[in-house]
Amino acid sequence: MAETTVTHINPTAQRPEGWQGIAADWASDQRAFKNVSWGKAMMWIFLLSDTFIFGCFLLSYMTARMSTRVPWPNPSEVFALNIGGAEIPLILIAIMTFVLISSSGTMAMAVNFGYRHDRRKTAILMLLTAALGATFVGMQAFEWTKLITEGVRPWGNPWGAAQFGSTFFMITGFHGTHVTIGVIFLIITARKVWRGDYDTARKGFFTSRKGNYESVEIMGLYWHFVDLVWVFIFAFFYLW
Amino acid sequence: MVDVTPGSVGPIPPAEVAEMELYHPHSWWTKYVFSQDAKVIAIQYSCTALAIGLVALVLSWLMRLQLGFPGTFDFITPEAYYQFITMHGMIMVIYLLTALFLGGFGNYLIPLMVGARDMVFPYVNMLSYWIYLLAVLLLVAGFFAPGGPTGAGWTLYPPQAIMAGTPGGEDWGIIVMLSSLILFIIGFTMGGLNYVVTVLQGRTRGMTLMRMPLTVWGIFTATVMALLAFPALFVACVMMLLDRVLGTSFFMPAIVEMGEQLQHSGGSPILFQHLFWFFGHPEVYIVALPAFGIVSDLISTHARKNIFGYRMMVWAIVGIGALSFVVWAHHMYVSGMHPYFGFFFATTTLIIAIPTAIKVYNWVLTLWRGDIHLTIPMLFALGFIVTFVNGGLTGLFLGNVVVDVPLSDTMFVVAHFHMVMGVAPIMVIFGAIYHWYPKVTGRMLNHAMGMFHFWVTFVGAYLIFFPMHYLGLMGVPRRYNELSDMGLIGESAHHLNAFISIMAFIVGFAQLVFLFNLIWSIRHGKEAGGNPWRATTLEWQTAHTPPTHGNFGKELPIVYRWAYDYSVPGAKEDFIPQNEPGSFGPSREPA
Ligand code: HEM
Numbered sequence: 067m068a069e070t071t072v073t074h075i076n077p078t079a080q081r082p083e084g085w086q087g088i089a090a091d092w093a094s095d096q097r098a099f100k101n102v103s104w105g106k107a108m109m110w111i112f113l114l115s116d117t118f119i120f121g122c123f124l125l126s127y128m129t130a131r132m133s134t135r136v137p138w139p140n141p142s143e144v145f146a147l148n149i150g151g152a153e154i155p156l157i158l159i160a161i162m163t164f165v166l167i168s169s170s171g172t173m174a175m176a177v178n179f180g181y182r183h184d185r186r187k188t189a190i191l192m193l194l195t196a197a198l199g200a201t202f203v204g205m206q207a208f209e210w211t212k213l214i215t216e217g218v219r220p221w222g223n224p225w226g227a228a229q230f231g232s233t234f235f236m237i238t239g240f241h242g243t244h245v246t247i248g249v250i251f252l253i254i255t256a257r258k259v260w261r262g263d264y265d266t267a268r269k270g271f272f273t274s275r276k277g278n279y280e281s282v283e284i285m286g287l288y289w290h291f292v293d294l295v296w297v298f299i300f301a302f303f304y305l306w
Numbered sequence: 307m308v309d310v311t312p313g314s315v316g317p318i319p320p321a322e323v324a325e326m327e328l329y330h331p332h333s334w335w336t337k338y339v340f341s342q343d344a345k346v347i348a349i350q351y352s353c354t355a356l357a358i359g360l361v362a363l364v365l366s367w368l369m370r371l372q373l374g375f376p377g378t379f380d381f382i383t384p385e386a387y388y389q390f391i392t393m394h395g396m397i398m399v400i401y402l403l404t405a406l407f408l409g410g411f412g413n414y415l416i417p418l419m420v421g422a423r424d425m426v427f428p429y430v431n432m433l434s435y436w437i438y439l440l441a442v443l444l445l446v447a448g449f450f451a452p453g454g455p456t457g458a459g460w461t462l463y464p465p466q467a468i469m470a471g472t473p474g475g476e477d478w479g480i481i482v483m484l485s486s487l488i489l490f491i492i493g494f495t496m497g498g499l500n501y502v503v504t505v506l507q508g509r510t511r512g513m514t515l516m517r518m519p520l521t522v523w524g525i526f527t528a529t530v531m532a533l534l535a536f537p538a539l540f541v542a543c544v545m546m547l548l549d550r551v552l553g554t555s556f557f558m559p560a561i562v563e564m565g566e567q568l569q570h571s572g573g574s575p576i577l578f579q580h581l582f583w584f585f586g587h588p589e590v591y592i593v594a595l596p597a598f599g600i601v602s603d604l605i606s607t608h609a610r611k612n613i614f615g616y617r618m619m620v621w622a623i624v625g626i627g628a629l630s631f632v633v634w635a636h637h638m639y640v641s642g643m644h645p646y647f648g649f650f651f652a653t654t655t656l657i658i659a660i661p662t663a664i665k666v667y668n669w670v671l672t673l674w675r676g677d678i679h680l681t682i683p684m685l686f687a688l689g690f691i692v693t694f695v696n697g698g699l700t701g702l703f704l705g706n707v708v709v710d711v712p713l714s715d716t717m718f719v720v721a722h723f724h725m726v727m728g729v730a731p732i733m734v735i736f737g738a739i740y741h742w743y744p745k746v747t748g749r750m751l752n753h754a755m756g757m758f759h760f761w762v763t764f765v766g767a768y769l770i771f772f773p774m775h776y777l778g779l780m781g782v783p784r785r786y787n788e789l790s791d792m793g794l795i796g797e798s799a800h801h802l803n804a805f806i807s808i809m810a811f812i813v814g815f816a817q818l819v820f821l822f823n824l825i826w827s828i829r830h831g832k833e834a835g836g837n838p839w840r841a842t843t844l845e846w847q848t849a850h851t852p853p854t855h856g857n858f859g860k861e862l863p864i865v866y867r868w869a870y871d872y873s874v875p876g877a878k879e880d881f882i883p884q885n886e887p888g889s890f891g892p893s894r895e896p897a
Pocket residue numbers: 363366367369370373391392394395396398399403458459460461720724727728729732770783784785786810813814
């Protein structure tokens with residue numbers, strides 16, 4: 067677009083001081099959040115909405131757990147693995163958490179290399195993140211299988227409140243779905259980075275829009291969010 | 307507020323955002339069907355919403371047939387009546403009003419009014435519509451499912467919603483309903499993110515937040531609320547679906563049915579109510595806030611006067627939006643709660659009346675000494691104010707625990723919410739359609755048919771819903787398919803019911819005239835020109851009517867003033883478009 071001539075109606079007017087200045091910045095034209103692109107803003111707001119979903123899930127779980135009149139199975143015992151003859155409580159969950167948190171590290175590095183346009187490193191780090199995410203989902207599948215063979219079902223379990231199984235499968239399932247979707251999009255984005263789409267301004271297949279390396283960061287926002295949610299699930303479900 | 311010369315807020319800054327990459331459709335399909343243009347999506351949303359709304363209207367006739375003339379129509383069994391009620395309520399609230407205000411008006415007006423070429427992510431926006439359509443089709447499929455649609459009431463309260471006694475409870479009805487709602491929420495989120503980001507980050511130069519037309523403020527705030535309220539419904543739907551399909555017990559307590567203990571145990575039906583109303587109350591305002599915004603613009607434009615107290619209006623919209631998240635349990639007084647909670651929720655409910663009342667005063671003060679043109683949009687706007695005040699006042703009754711307990715679940719409640727969130731927002735929708743139809747099609751809607759439509763709808767709506775207050779006070783319960791000869795309810799209730807039903811058919815007929823007008827005027831309406839109402843906002847200043855893809859010509863408009871410079875003394879015309887540079891004497895734009 068040709069640069070339009072800018073009409074300075076009152077060039078002497080200045081931003082007010084203090085709070086009023088903050089309000090004026092917020093309310094100024096074009097953008098409320100300066101230096102925030104559309105994509106990033108959209109991801110942030112989506113995550114806010116998603117927070118409410120996870121919040122409702124967790125609150126419902128807490129209600130069930132606090133109001134139950136039958137015993138709640140003890141998570142340290144349920145989620146223990148028998149390794150070399152010893153019952154080690156929460157060991158699998160600890161490893162899963164470690165894996166997921168590490169994937170946040172590789173993701174952050176990917177974002178950094180993305181902004182340096184280092185295609186190779188960015189793509190490799192993203193694929194590594196995806197691999198860690200997939201490992202997490204794999205271990206979750208293992209945990210589900212283990213519980214199912216021990217007789218835990220969404221509608222009941224051998225040790226106490228039926229809501230134990232229902233909330234467990236529902237919440238970890240919903241979170242696992244988020245991780246899986248993340249893995250898929252990580253792979254798609256990594257492929258685009260690898261192919262150089264963001265350097266050649268190649269248009270997206272569906273959206274027919276040119277992407278840029280910011281996509282890596284937006285992907286990262288989502289990924290860190292999913293990790294953060296896991297920390298809450300870990301704390302409220304396993305450690306309580 | 308002081309008089310200031312426009313533009314004294316500061317210089318028009320240079321463009322911060324690069325021109326938007328527009329999608330250029332290559333085929334008829336991508337231009338008119340799988341279109342990414344917000345205006346086409348808006349029309350798709352609106353037509354779908356109106357079509358499904360027509361279904362809800364027909365359902366209301368069937369209910370009125372039964373209530374007015376009980377025992378005459380064999381096919382309206384008690385089960386069928388429940389199904390009609392449920393589908394009617396759900397369609398009206400969610401699939402018609404929410405979709406039409408946000409998906410329809412939001413899509414059409416936001417980009418045009420803030421000076422953007424399109425929504426920020428048109429592809430996602432397009433998906434939003436198709437998922438909404440899928441949700442609607444699934445909902446309709448419920449009518450053909452074995453056992454028919456669910457009859458659980460639009461609130462879908464468990465445990466009855468998924469039990470054998472309720473139509474669709476043990477068949478497909480409830481499953482279809484819940485799945486359709488989940489789809490609706492996913493689709494809405496895709497659109498909603500677009501509306502919010504477009505308003506926050508996609509405005510044109512000079513369009514500060516405090517220069518946005520109130521229509522945009524209303525739709526924007528409602529969308530933010532919806533993005534935070536729908537999650538609760540989403541979660542409630544997922545959990546109930548699991549209860550129904552997998553036999554979990556989130557909401558299902560231990561139940562003995564016909565001497566047999568059901569599989570469920572330990573769930574909390576109250577938990578569902580909390581989740582539902584954490585969504586349900588904000589939902590009322592999700593429908594009301596866009597109506598508030600639109601009606602402000604209609605009144606200002608058709609009274610040729612600036613809106614009174616613009617800033618107050620904005621803060622009232624935002625304040626109502628925030629407050630409405632902490633009042634939800636006023637729907638649960640009869641379910642029982644700790645008295646302190648009752649006290650809390652009653653207090654917040656009454657407090658929310660304050661910003662609402664401020665808005666009403668401001669509308670009235672805008673009209674005060676205005677140059678009121680009794681156009682059809684203006685008539686509907688006036689009809690809205692009256693109806694809304696009426697419904698709002700009964701809301702104050704119901705907000706108090708002691709008054710609500712006897713009135714809850716009577717026709718008084720039905721009268722209240724039809725006034726405040728049924729008729730009132732629908733009035734605004736009609737007004738808005740008469741107002742913006744010329745922009746969308748280039749032609750005016752037929753005036754005579756419009757007059758007929760307004761007067762029959764307005765007077766008729768009162769004749770339908772006003773008597774329901776009396777029915778409620780007489781003790782006529784809500785959701786009853788017939789009164790038979792209950793001793794405590796007098797004979798007069800039956801006469802009133804028959805009267806209400808006849809009125810409902812007449813009002814319904816007027817809506818058919820309206821639909822005819824919509825179609826007829828596309829070809830035969832009077833040519834409208836670009837700005838038939840002589841309005842200030844950007845959508846009326848486009849080079850083409852209807853606006854072309856990309857909305858504005860080569861260059862985006864630059865905004866120099868607020869949206870309400872009507873009848874500014876000293877100006878040539880009695881309106882100054884927002885993109886008109888220069889100073890014209892005392893504007894009332896707040897500094
Ligand atoms: C033509 C105008 C309308 C008529 C004649 C009408 C009639 C009715 C009737 C007879 C009932 C059932 C009352 C009962 O027995 O409990 C009902 C319920 C309801 N209506 Fe309407 N209605 C109309 C428009 C609307 C609109 C525009 C809305 C939008 C908010 C709406 C929302 C509802 C809701 C939420 C229910 C409650 C359903 C339930 O109890 O589950 N109605 N309506």
